[in-house]
Amino acid sequence: MTRRPARATAYAALVATALLLTGCTSTGDGSTQSDTSSSGGTTSDEAAADGVEAPEAASRRTGADGSAQAAPAVARRAVIATATVALDSPDVAKTRQEVKRVADVLRGEVSDEEASTDDGELTWTRMVLRVPTESYEEAIQRVEETGRMLETERSTEDVTTQVIDNDVRIRAQERSLRRVEVLLDRAERIADVVSVEAELTRRQAELDSLKQQQAYLADQTSMATVTVHVSLRDSEEDPVAEDEDGFLHGLAAGWASLSGAAVALATVAGVLLPWLLVLALLGVPTWWASRRLPRRGRGPAEPRQSSG
Numbered sequence: 001m002t003r004r005p006a007r008a009t010a011y012a013a014l015v016a017t018a019l020l021l022t023g024c025t026s027t028g029d030g031s032t033q034s035d036t037s038s039s040g041g042t043t044s045d046e047a048a049a050d051g052v053e054a055p056e057a058a059s060r061r062t063g064a065d066g067s068a069q070a071a072p073a074v075a076r077r078a079v080i081a082t083a084t085v086a087l088d089s090p091d092v093a094k095t096r097q098e099v100k101r102v103a104d105v106l107r108g109e110v111s112d113e114e115a116s117t118d119d120g121e122l123t124w125t126r127m128v129l130r131v132p133t134e135s136y137e138e139a140i141q142r143v144e145e146t147g148r149m150l151e152t153e154r155s156t157e158d159v160t161t162q163v164i165d166n167d168v169r170i171r172a173q174e175r176s177l178r179r180v181e182v183l184l185d186r187a188e189r190i191a192d193v194v195s196v197e198a199e200l201t202r203r204q205a206e207l208d209s210l211k212q213q214q215a216y217l218a219d220q221t222s223m224a225t226v227t228v229h230v231s232l233r234d235s236e237e238d239p240v241a242e243d244e245d246g247f248l249h250g251l252a253a254g255w256a257s258l259s260g261a262a263v264a265l266a267t268v269a270g271v272l273l274p275w276l277l278v279l280a281l282l283g284v285p286t287w288w289a290s291r292r293l294p295r296r297g298r299g300p301a302e303p304r305q306s307s308g
Contacts, residue, residue: 078217080157081136081224087147088233092122095230098146099127105142106135108223122232129226136224143228163217166210173207 089095096115103110108131115125131139140152180203184196 077158078160078163078221079133080159080220081133082155082226083136083140083224084151084153084227084229085140085143086150086152086229086231087144088150088231089147090233092125092230092232095147096122096125096127099129099143099228099230102139102142102146103129103131106131106139108132108135108139124229124231127228127230129228130223131226133222133224136226139224139226143226147230148233159217159221163214163221166214166217170207170210170214173203173210177203177207 087095100110108129110127111130112128113125116123129139129143140154144152177200180196180200184193184200187193187196
C-alpha cells in the first residue's frame with residue numbers, strides 16, 4: 001500500500017526536474033544551448049529529424065573517396081529594399097496609369113494608394129508598389145521615366161543574420177514543445193497536468209510570435225517596396241521644348257529680341273516723356289515771345305526829306 005504514494009512522489013519529482021531542465025529553453029541563442037544540454041546532448045538522429053545537421057555529423061561527412069567535404073554555404077543574403085520616388089507631370093492621371101503598368105509588367109502590385117483632386121482633375125497621388133526584390137532597380141528606373149523626376153531616395157537593409165537566427169529559434173522552440181507534450185501525456189496528477197499545460201501554452205505563444213516574425217521577414221525580403229509621389233506640374237514651369245537649331249528656334253529668338261528692344265524703347269520713352277512735356281511748356285512761350293518782342297520795339301519809319 002505504501003508503494004503507490006512513493007511511486008507518485010517519485011514521478012512528481014521527475015516531472016518537476018524535467019520541467020526545470022526544459023525551462024532553460026527560450027527564444028534566445030543561449031537558450032538553445034541550455035535546451036541541448038538538458039537533454040544530454042543532441043544526437044545526429046534528433047538533429048536530422050529537426051532539419052538541422054549536428055556539428056559532429058557535419059564533421060564526419062566524407063566524400064566517396066573518403067576525403068572530408070566542406071559544409072554547404074549559408075543561405076543567400078536576405079535584404080529589405082525600399083525606395084521613394086517623387087515625380088511631377090502635366091497629366092497626373094496618365095502618369096498614374098503608367099506607374100501601375102510598371103507594377104504589372106514586373107509582376108508586382110499596388111498595395112496602397114492615395115489621391116487628391118481639384119474640380120475633378122487629379123492633382124496628386126501616392127502609390128506604394130510591391131515588386132520582386134530582384135526587380136528593385138528596374139522598377140525605380142521605369143518609374144522615373146513616367147514623369148519628370150524630382151527626387152529619389154533608396155534604402156537597403158541586410159537582415160540575413162536576423163533571418164537565420166529566427167529560423168534557429170523556431171526549430172529550438174518546436175523541439176521544446178515536443179518534449180513538454182511528452183511530459184503532458186505522462187502526467188497523472190491534476191497539479192502536474194495544470195503545470196505542464198501552462199508551460200506548453202507559454203511556449204506555444206512564443207513559437208507563434210517567432211513564426212509571425214519569420215513571415216514578416218520573408219515578405220519584406222522577397223518583395224521590395226517603392227513609394228511613388230506624383231504631383232501636378234505648373235504649366236508656367238513647363239515651356240515647350242523646341243529644337244535649338246532650325247527655323248522655329250530662330251523665330252523664337254528673333255521675337256524675343258524684338259520684344260526686348262520694344263521694352264527698352266518704351267522704357268526710354270517713359271523716362272524722357274516728363275522732360276519733353278516740361279520743355280514744351282517752357283520752350284513754346286519763350287519762342288513765341290522772342291518772335292513778338294522785336295516787332296513791338298521797332299517804330300514807324302520816317303519819310304526821307306528831299307534836299308531841293
